[in-house]
Amino acid sequence: MTDQKNSGTASLTQGSEVTAVYKVSGMTCGHCEGAVSEEISAIDGVTSVKAVAETGEVTVTSVVPLDEEAVRASVDEAGYELVGSV
């Protein structure tokens, strides 16, 4: 077992940005990707969101580590369900 400072797969990239990957269920097309991206983009500190309906994976880059509950609320607001972080 490796002892990591960051929880999940969140990792520090150069500068002070953090990238985390979340699993979202219910996305089926580009419209869904857009809806999820738009809601998550509205969270404070988020600099980029990439949602892929095919895999259900949403990659979020932010200047501070995000509270998973905040991400969950945004995904819920868009009409989908956050399964967890990848």
Ligand SMILES: [Cu+2]
């Ligand atoms: Cu859709």
